[in-house]
Amino acid sequence: MKLTTWNVNSLKVRLPQVLQWLQTNPVDVLCIQETKLTDDKFPQAEIEAAGYHVVFTGQKTYNGVAILSRHPIEDVQKNNPLFEDEQQRIIAATIAGMRIICAYIPNGQAPGTDKFSYKLRWLEALEQWLQQEMAKHPNLALLGDYNIAPDDRDVHDPAAWEGMNLVSPEERTAFQRLIALGLSDSFRQFEQPEKTFSWWDYRALGFRLNKGVRIDHVLLSAPLAQRCISCAVDKVPRKWEQPSDHAPVTAELKPAE
DNA sequence: ATGGCTCCGTTGCGGAGA
Numbered sequence: 001m002k003l004t005t006w007n008v009n010s011l012k013v014r015l016p017q018v019l020q021w022l023q024t025n026p027v028d029v030l031c032i033q034e035t036k037l038t039d040d041k042f043p044q045a046e047i048e049a050a051g052y053h054v055v056f057t058g059q060k061t062y063n064g065v066a067i068l069s070r071h072p073i074e075d076v077q078k079n080n081p082l083f084e085d086e087q088q089r090i091i092a093a094t095i096a097g098m099r100i101i102c103a104y105i106p107n108g109q110a111p112g113t114d115k116f117s118y119k120l121r122w123l124e125a126l127e128q129w130l131q132q133e134m135a136k137h138p139n140l141a142l143l144g145d146y147n148i149a150p151d152d153r154d155v156h157d158p159a160a161w162e163g164m165n166l167v168s169p170e171e172r173t174a175f176q177r178l179i180a181l182g183l184s185d186s187f188r189q190f191e192q193p194e195k196t197f198s199w200w201d202y203r204a205l206g207f208r209l210n211k212g213v214r215i216d217h218v219l220l221s222a223p224l225a226q227r228c229i230s231c232a233v234d235k236v237p238r239k240w241e242q243p244s245d246h247a248p249v250t251a252e253l254k255p256a257e
Numbered sequence: 258a259t260g261g262c263t264c265c266g267t268t269g270c271g272g273a274g275a
Contacts, residue, residue, distance in 0.1 A: 009274085060265085202261080213275075
């Protein structure tokens with residue numbers, strides 16, 4: 001059972017790459033962020049033709065999330081019922097006995113801005129809702145673009161980034177509060193290459209110089225974490241023509257006993 | 258180097274991303 005998260009930065013532009021990637025990586029579940037498409041423009045038929053069920057919620061220009069699945073999708077929830085939000089940033093569903101939550105956590109712009117306080121309020125409401133969801137669903141996975149690099153190891157130049165958006169103490173504390181609910185950062189369950197990141201700036205040769213940050217994560221509840229046998233970033237599609245600035249991150253679970 | 262690149266939209270060049 002493979003679960004993937006990928007911020008595609010416009011599904012309109014990236015659909016061919018998503019379909020190409022799925023051909024060689026036929027994962028069970030793919031959580032997509034930043035579709036930037038209203039629901040009437042979503043390429044449902046193309047995705048279903050590739051052998052995937054799909055659910056989505058979007059808006060014009062910004063945000064938008066989707067879950068693609070080889071298995072039937074049930075009990076779909078759009079956005080956090082505890083948080084009034086016009087922005088479409090969450091879609092959740094039950095798939096193969098697991099509660100899958102696909103989240104595009106706000107960027108936050110910079111500490112001290114309105115967008116940053118929205119990010120922190122959004123994360124606080126996510127934590128409250130997750131607590132309820134975890135009580136209902138022991139097998140839960142939270143996949144997405146968190147816009148948080150949890151640790152200095154997750155930043156190419158921690159000194160240059162100190163206190164900035166994505167790494168600030170407030171954001172890292174919010175991330176640790178999610179972990180404290182009983183979630184595991186599946187990437188850190190395993191030995192990993194030094195300087196593994198999931199996002200690189202389009203500018204200034206960010207990818208070529210590996211000036212990146214690890215902000216896309218697969219968090220697993222304890223029963224799923226126990227079944228997890230790997231978690232890895234796939235840098236291959238970041239090398240393609242006209243790539244997303246994010247790479248897909250995949251966690252693999254062995255079958256339940 | 259408070260920038261660079263990419264995407265979007267009342268198709269221009271400004272906002273947003275991270």
